[in-house]
Amino acid sequence: MKRFLFICSFCLSFILVFNTHQICYGAEKNKPAEAGKKWSRWVSLDSYKIGSSDILEIVTWKEPDFTREEVLVRIDGKISFPLLGDVQASGRTPLQVKNEIEAGLKDFIASPTVTVTVRSPASQKFYILGEVTKTGEYILMKDLTVLQAFALAGGFTKWASKKEIILLRNEDGKDKIIRVNYKKIVQGKDFFQNIHIKPGDTIIVP
Numbered sequence: 001m002k003r004f005l006f007i008c009s010f011c012l013s014f015i016l017v018f019n020t021h022q023i024c025y026g027a028e029k030n031k032p033a034e035a036g037k038k039w040s041r042w043v044s045l046d047s048y049k050i051g052s053s054d055i056l057e058i059v060t061w062k063e064p065d066f067t068r069e070e071v072l073v074r075i076d077g078k079i080s081f082p083l084l085g086d087v088q089a090s091g092r093t094p095l096q097v098k099n100e101i102e103a104g105l106k107d108f109i110a111s112p113t114v115t116v117t118v119r120s121p122a123s124q125k126f127y128i129l130g131e132v133t134k135t136g137e138y139i140l141m142k143d144l145t146v147l148q149a150f151a152l153a154g155g156f157t158k159w160a161s162k163k164e165i166i167l168l169r170n171e172d173g174k175d176k177i178i179r180v181n182y183k184k185i186v187q188g189k190d191f192f193q194n195i196h197i198k199p200g201d202t203i204i205v206p
Contacts, residue, residue: 051123061113130205131160
């Protein structure tokens, strides 16, 4: 009898713990997204380089006429802003754009305070083609290495030639070919081939 009561007590405790976990997990899972959470939380204002097609949010404190929720960086690398006209954004950091806008607004506003946020890093993309599970376009959310890129792509297919991977990169207007031997990296023979991915890179797995 005592053994039977012990088993019943144990089962009841297990069920209560399991249900509590499910409730907590469900609450966490269904919890609303953090307010104001943006991609730019991953980067520093003085490190991220803005590129064409990025979408910026520009807020001027207490000045709604000089606040824009979505500002597209045009193909020429510039944005349009009230009274200032075209402002160069591509190739600059959000902090540099902020400083230029603040300097320009001083002719119209006393002590302007501007915040520049990257809402969508559309310029930060790379591509993986060939014998991987998921080919296509990927957003470069943070510093990624070649190995991490393969993980994002779901790994290789059984036909992949892991010794003859090619990374195509454009630097200073010139195309550059970087050869990557995946097997040497994972075998610890050449970690230098585990290079960091840059925006616009194309990885081809033959």
